[in-house]
Amino acid sequence: MLKRAIITAGLYGTDLIRAHRWAGFARGRGVILTFHHVRPATSAGFAPNRLLEITPDFLETVLDTLDALRFDIVPLDDVPERLRGGEAGRPFAVLTFDDGYRDNRDHAAPILAARGLPWTLFVTRDFALGHGRFWWRELEEAVRRLDRVRIDDLDLPAETDAQKSRAYETIYWRLRAGSEADLRAATLRLAEQAGVDVAALSADACLTFDELASLARDPKVTLGAHTLTHPMLAKWDEATATREIVESREALVAATGREVRHLAYPVGDPGSAGEREFAIAREAGFATALTTRPGHLFAAHADRLHALPRVSINGLHQNAGAVRALLSGLPFLAWNRGRRVA
Template sequence: MALKHRLIEAGFAAFRVSGLHRAVAPLTRGRGVILTFHRVRPFAPPTPGYAPNRLLEVEPDFFDAALALVRRLGFDFVSLAEARRRLVDGGPRFAAVTFDDGYRDTRDFALPILEKHAAPATVFFATGFLDRSARLWWLELEEALRRLDVATVAIDGRAVAVEARTPAEKTAAFERIYWALRARPEEELLAATGELARAAGVSSAEIAAELFMDWDEAAAFVERPLVAAGAHSRAHRMLAKGPKAEALAEMAGSKAALERRFGRAVEAFAYPVGDPTSAGRREFALAREAGFACAVTTRPGMLYAAHAAHLWALPRVSVNGMWQSLGDLESLLSGAPLLLWNRGRRVNVD
């Protein structure tokens, strides 16, 4: 992962120095963009030097400046429903803001900034986070390693002990364990992180209660004029790793539960994790079958005319907390780095 970070930083630096992205932007920017956020809050890690999920959060001042930049670059802020319409029918270049998971700080810190910029947002709720029944395994892992000096975890049936005494060791341990488990079946991932959480006295339900909106809070939040609800499954499972019937139940079940509680149609779905190992052509077809008008991935990319034929496999641009730079965000929004990442393909659904 450190190598990946260095390569990304080198790519951003090349665009900053050359300015090439500005020259090619009229050709590469496309019709619009769907922006991905998770958390917006002041950065204050409990353990200085250890914040392995930092990529999932940006600070309020940067969020404010980022939205101002998006508008300055000529994007109209629109709802995801309007983005879908413009993608199909044409219209001015657009930006749709989305938030995954339903963190409480989306309401507390992001909403006032969205209102300042008159920017609609879709919040994708996992119903298991709202009722505290789903596992937050990546947060369990972070908190367990914060508390433990040595982490013993089972990977592919073999016990592995990892030193985690200093912030640097904890960060390295998180990276090692996270990516090793991400490659394994989800049941193994959940069992291993659950065992670590128990050893460290970490409760997923307590984490959810501290960080995520509950049903009542979410119902009140989506009453705000700029906020729309989307579905993010029930248990936040990587759908491609499970049976077809289970994946469909996760999608359709979350849609039905949210519609029943909020009293309004839920038309958009966000695939949990959302990368090619978590959502592929089978899941794209299932999202359509479940009754969603569109669905979004975490595959990086701008939106082009050809995406009108792939409404259940839409790419997004993740605003990563590791790179809170307006210059880097401007490069991304040119579309040029994303086309390079996708090897020249404007549509990536395979």
């Protein structure tokens, strides 16, 4: 909660001082934006993953703000050349959507098509097959249904929304600190205890390969690989990480007939993707590979095309001021301690 309050204050303060008008030194040549769900607002209450969803109206706000700040919206294929070019010119933005959610097609795609904008959808094979593991949703749904949550040495009350939020955060970060195999086993046990239909979580949420093949016929849509099972790659051995990266592209090509030139690392933070994964992606022949490490793109990123940062559009900050602050680059200059390439 404290971290969220600090982020909110930082975004508000950055916009208050109109950093987007004067902090050109902080803004890079471009920015890759990350989205997850785009769908109508749900009811208030216990929703620990609300940061991963925005409304269609707010997507319109993001696009309006990019236009007002004179950003060119370009396909991901253009990024290497934009970074290698001489003069920077107008800043650019790339729109990327992770995981392959059906709501991206139903709510985001019509907005983007009406504006003639390119966008990239990163697909996890098992989600498209309908049997992937949304472990973070398993945990959420289990906590939602239980009045007490017992796991290992933890015994946490979960009767009110506030208690559920505390229980979720406590368990989430405890599990994230260990192995992913243990994490997935633990969330599955909790989900089964709470009567959660685990299989339905991905089957109901994600586009099938047939639906993806249909979507891929739109020349404005780029499909990218997002691994086979959505693991935190750095927590697994090299052979597993390589298989997840390489075979996910093969599966997507086979299902859609489209070339797949780009990769996004699941979770994408330093604990999930590092130098080993960057090397695997490079050696596999991907043109770019994207992290979730926060930051703008600078010319020096032309030499780090398989470790590109992104800027997450956070569902907890759905206002134009937050978007202007993020596009100014100033928050990331502070976050990265003055380094343009982290």
